[in-house]
Amino acid sequence: MTVSRVINNTGNIREETRERVLDAIEKLNYHPNSMARGLNNNRIHSIGVATSLSSSHILVASSPFFHGLLNGIESSLMKHQSDLVISTRRGHKGTSDYFRLFYERKVDGIILISTYLDSSDVEEMLANNIPCVVIGTRTDSDRIVCIDSDNFQAGKEITERLIEKGHRKIGFIRVSEQNSNVEERYRGFGEAMKAHGLEPGEEHVFSVRMEEEEEAGRRVMKAVAAMADPPTAVIASNDFLAIGMIREAQRLGIPIPGELSVVGFDAMETGRVIQPSLYSMRQPLGEMGFLAAETLMRLIEDPHDAGSSRIFPMEPVPGDSMAPPK
Amino acid sequence: MTVSRVINNTGNIREETRERVLDAIEKLNYHPNSMARGLNNNRIHSIGVATSLSSSHILVASSPFFHGLLNGIESSLMKHQSDLVISTRRGHKGTSDYFRLFYERKVDGIILISTYLDSSDVEEMLANNIPCVVIGTRTDSDRIVCIDSDNFQAGKEITERLIEKGHRKIGFIRVSEQNSNVEERYRGFGEAMKAHGLEPGEEHVFSVRMEEEEEAGRRVMKAVAAMADPPTAVIASNDFLAIGMIREAQRLGIPIPGELSVVGFDAMETGRVIQPSLYSMRQPLGEMGFLAAETLMRLIEDPHDAGSSRIFPMEPVPGDSMAPPK
DNA sequence: CATCAAAATGTTAACGCAAACATTTTGATC
DNA sequence: GATCAAAATGTTTGCGTTAACATTTTGATG
Numbered sequence: 001m002t003v004s005r006v007i008n009n010t011g012n013i014r015e016e017t018r019e020r021v022l023d024a025i026e027k028l029n030y031h032p033n034s035m036a037r038g039l040n041n042n043r044i045h046s047i048g049v050a051t052s053l054s055s056s057h058i059l060v061a062s063s064p065f066f067h068g069l070l071n072g073i074e075s076s077l078m079k080h081q082s083d084l085v086i087s088t089r090r091g092h093k094g095t096s097d098y099f100r101l102f103y104e105r106k107v108d109g110i111i112l113i114s115t116y117l118d119s120s121d122v123e124e125m126l127a128n129n130i131p132c133v134v135i136g137t138r139t140d141s142d143r144i145v146c147i148d149s150d151n152f153q154a155g156k157e158i159t160e161r162l163i164e165k166g167h168r169k170i171g172f173i174r175v176s177e178q179n180s181n182v183e184e185r186y187r188g189f190g191e192a193m194k195a196h197g198l199e200p201g202e203e204h205v206f207s208v209r210m211e212e213e214e215e216a217g218r219r220v221m222k223a224v225a226a227m228a229d230p231p232t233a234v235i236a237s238n239d240f241l242a243i244g245m246i247r248e249a250q251r252l253g254i255p256i257p258g259e260l261s262v263v264g265f266d267a268m269e270t271g272r273v274i275q276p277s278l279y280s281m282r283q284p285l286g287e288m289g290f291l292a293a294e295t296l297m298r299l300i301e302d303p304h305d306a307g308s309s310r311i312f313p314m315e316p317v318p319g320d321s322m323a324p325p326k
Numbered sequence: 327m328t329v330s331r332v333i334n335n336t337g338n339i340r341e342e343t344r345e346r347v348l349d350a351i352e353k354l355n356y357h358p359n360s361m362a363r364g365l366n367n368n369r370i371h372s373i374g375v376a377t378s379l380s381s382s383h384i385l386v387a388s389s390p391f392f393h394g395l396l397n398g399i400e401s402s403l404m405k406h407q408s409d410l411v412i413s414t415r416r417g418h419k420g421t422s423d424y425f426r427l428f429y430e431r432k433v434d435g436i437i438l439i440s441t442y443l444d445s446s447d448v449e450e451m452l453a454n455n456i457p458c459v460v461i462g463t464r465t466d467s468d469r470i471v472c473i474d475s476d477n478f479q480a481g482k483e484i485t486e487r488l489i490e491k492g493h494r495k496i497g498f499i500r501v502s503e504q505n506s507n508v509e510e511r512y513r514g515f516g517e518a519m520k521a522h523g524l525e526p527g528e529e530h531v532f533s534v535r536m537e538e539e540e541e542a543g544r545r546v547m548k549a550v551a552a553m554a555d556p557p558t559a560v561i562a563s564n565d566f567l568a569i570g571m572i573r574e575a576q577r578l579g580i581p582i583p584g585e586l587s588v589v590g591f592d593a594m595e596t597g598r599v600i601q602p603s604l605y606s607m608r609q610p611l612g613e614m615g616f617l618a619a620e621t622l623m624r625l626i627e628d629p630h631d632a633g634s635s636r637i638f639p640m641e642p643v644p645g646d647s648m649a650p651p652k
Numbered sequence: 653c654a655t656c657a658a659a660a661t662g663t664t665a666a667c668g669c670a671a672a673c674a675t676t677t678t679g680a681t682c
Numbered sequence: 683g684a685t686c687a688a689a690a691t692g693t694t695t696g697c698g699t700t701a702a703c704a705t706t707t708t709g710a711t712g
Contacts, residue, residue, distance in 0.1 A: 001692065001693080002690085002692080003669095004670055005670090011691090012690055012691090013690070014689080014690060017691085029453065031430050032430055032668085033430065033669070034430040034432070035362075035365045035370065035431075035432055035667090035668080035669095036361075036667070036669045036697090038669095038697095039359070039362050039365055039668080039696095039698065040668080040669045041669080041697085042697080083411065083431070084411075085409065100357065101409065104357050104358055104359065104360040105360050105361075105409070106359055106360070243599065247599070269595075273569065273599055273600045274599045327661075327663080327700075328661060330700055334700085337661095338659050338660055338661090339661090340659080340660060340708095343660080358698085358699075361697090361698080361699090362667090362698035362699040363698080364667090365666090365667045367699080367700065367701085
């Protein structure tokens, strides 16, 4: 007990005793057992991060998005002296399988990174009664805190930039998976077009499978190149696709932005390096991750705190891949 | 106890009882507490990954390197039904601070990712008697398993490619931090030069701080551009530096590889996208991570297993940034 | 239907810690 | 040096699990 008091700096300890204890700890190379601690006082000082972003490998798949968020999450955890348990496990078919890991590990709270949330996920989160913050999508339930960026506004804004430049025939690449980010971006696109009395040509709206990433972009580029009446600009719903398009255009000898403007979302590093550099919209991922973790910490500390959702605006990241149409 | 038996599928259980237990588990939304489990049987089924790669943020800093390894580590863990605890914590001045976290969490084993290992780290690892595998560097101790790639061979090989192309004046960018990868690459460079009767010009060997990454590459490019007797090729000790050089060369209007060949190491994604694409050497990171985790699992299962170190060869990743000198 | 081994289930204890409560020590005061 | 509150230290207990051991139930056999 005295050792416990020394370690946790609680209660009254005579200075000499403290030193003796610390000496012994040093000598014995003692480390407190955080499992026993957690078992005892129900606080393990770690949180779980789950993602249902499509694709098999949790850390790798989701690269730019996941990475930026994790950076922000980390900063917050460091502040709160908590750790991160990242799951990797057991078939992991979907979200709830990740959750199971966290229930077993008894993490203090969960951050769910997901661009799509179905109602069973929501129910499960509520039922399990564990503090939880969602990043990357929104729900109707006011009992779940969501941190997201304003994909609708971003889609609208980037479309408006193109229209300002004089584009009328603007294409859009959607993805076939359920993905609220992409859906919102597309909705913003439609809204901006309508506001300017434009309508997207049916054959100018593409739908691809998200996992194909760059390859899908290349395919769209080929399709555009073969069109009798091609769009003068294409909005790719993410930078992978946009980069695929640009690289394929290079291969085909189609000048970008001369012949076609291409823009994307998420401001990936490769978009900065490619020629022409990619015009994109950035989500403030670091801030989002940080806020999510801070909020989660508050929920953990105080079960009565309801937390509050927050939508971050996205910012344009200028690049040379956008120009007026010929 | 019966519940325990059902969950762990041990002992004899009547079918009807098993069903009743499973029903109750379902109904009560029960999840076994892995802390209590770990406390009891000293196996928590998770491993720690520590990195002393320079820079503040563990996950972000080390991007391409760390990322690739983690991918491989993950595949193995999935196979073995173990989890990953990634630390984020407490000032984390150096390696041993990360270790402390793992001692407290009582992980089953540790993978240390580090390009530099000092003897106190080694001593600590041995003293604490916890299964441990090191990736990214080597030690003399045969009691520590090391998984590394052959940076010496890679440095030698890429230098030889340049010499084959006709280069005689070849520069090299080193980093000032202690980093066995870079040191080995440089040693390979020196060896290849010597083998061909060449000697690197003193002013053609640069030393930069690793954290500066791209910016440092840009600075080197400026320096090269201002030289009376510039090298005809520069080997950057990593792709960040090489990409900085290429981008600065673009800005300065210096044709690459026409005026100067630039090559790097690690085959980052941005190197594939940049124009000209970057000639680089790839470490088989996924394989390395996978093997490290597999080995660690063996060490954990069987304390008598000594494991065995392994050095992977690095492979050239061709790119357009290398050409014969003018 | 008594017997008995196998099958099924139950009980106890220990893992390491810290909350709650209990006891001892200290040293200031009269 | 007796008194007493504060300071310091000690004891017991329970957190949830499972190994080890104990007991009860089952059903096949003579």
